[in-house]
Amino acid sequence: MQTTLHPTPAASSTTTGPAVALKDCSKIYGSFAALRNVSTAFNQGSVTMLLGENGAGKSTLLRVIAGLINPTRGSVQVFGSTPQQQRQRMAFMSHAPMLYDELSAIENLQYFAGLHRGPGGCACVGNPEMALRAVGLDPFLKRPVGQYSQGMRQRTSLARVLQIDPQILLLDEPFSNLDVASARQMVELLADFRTWPVAGGGHRTIILTTHQAALATELADITLTMAAGQIISVESAVGAHA
Numbered sequence: 001m002q003t004t005l006h007p008t009p010a011a012s013s014t015t016t017g018p019a020v021a022l023k024d025c026s027k028i029y030g031s032f033a034a035l036r037n038v039s040t041a042f043n044q045g046s047v048t049m050l051l052g053e054n055g056a057g058k059s060t061l062l063r064v065i066a067g068l069i070n071p072t073r074g075s076v077q078v079f080g081s082t083p084q085q086q087r088q089r090m091a092f093m094s095h096a097p098m099l100y101d102e103l104s105a106i107e108n109l110q111y112f113a114g115l116h117r118g119p120g121g122c123a124c125v126g127n128p129e130m131a132l133r134a135v136g137l138d139p140f141l142k143r144p145v146g147q148y149s150q151g152m153r154q155r156t157s158l159a160r161v162l163q164i165d166p167q168i169l170l171l172d173e174p175f176s177n178l179d180v181a182s183a184r185q186m187v188e189l190l191a192d193f194r195t196w197p198v199a200g201g202g203h204r205t206i207i208l209t210t211h212q213a214a215l216a217t218e219l220a221d222i223t224l225t226m227a228a229g230q231i232i233s234v235e236s237a238v239g240a241h242a
């Protein structure tokens, strides 16, 4: 499926260099280092899988990239500027569903689209109907999402972030609580998403955390493994095109 959610091209979205670069990044809570001197880069157009045991620092790394938390030391750059300056081009899908159970899928998307505003205060809204169709859901389903299956809820969450047409998609455990068939469907949706053209040029970058590495191996170009707040291994998939 080839689609784009934005009708008009964004101004000069093509940038050279990596999509995301971290230099000596640490995140300290009290006396505990959740991230320790992490330096790495994520190429534009790449799909990276972050692996590691509970508490390894995967979510912290994603949240630092998303600009939801600031590193205690070191720097993070997104397209050469701060994550906050590039927030419009990024979407973060947390493992918590972040949906209002009593609203329908389209009402949820419309509500969150209203919250996603650019630095100038303009609503940066794609197309909620198209986003729901892209994840295989009927946009006119009236049922509240509280009555959806877990797989449908996860797809609604994905549509919620896809509707803003992100160039960088950050996903924290997108396969958790999904059965094998639903997880495979999620992988296919993400594989499809990375092929969507970007308004103004460029490629889509995906960084995801998971404990189910086998599910995402076909999708991922790079596998980063973390332990105790550090990246302990980097592996490229055979035939990676990043």
Ligand SMILES: Nc1ncnc2c1ncn2[C@@H]1O[C@H](COP(=O)(O)OP(=O)(O)OP(=O)(O)O)[C@@H](O)[C@H]1O
Binding pocket: 029, 032, 033, 034, 052, 053, 054, 055, 056, 057, 058, 059, 060, 061
């Ligand atoms: N706000 C916080 N305050 C204190 N400690 C925190 C905070 N956020 C994270 N941590 C700690 O930092 C460490 C890394 O947490 P993080 O959530 O990044 O790990 P993770 O690899 O994503 O784990 P999981 O696979 O369980 O989600 C953990 O020990 C966690 O308790």
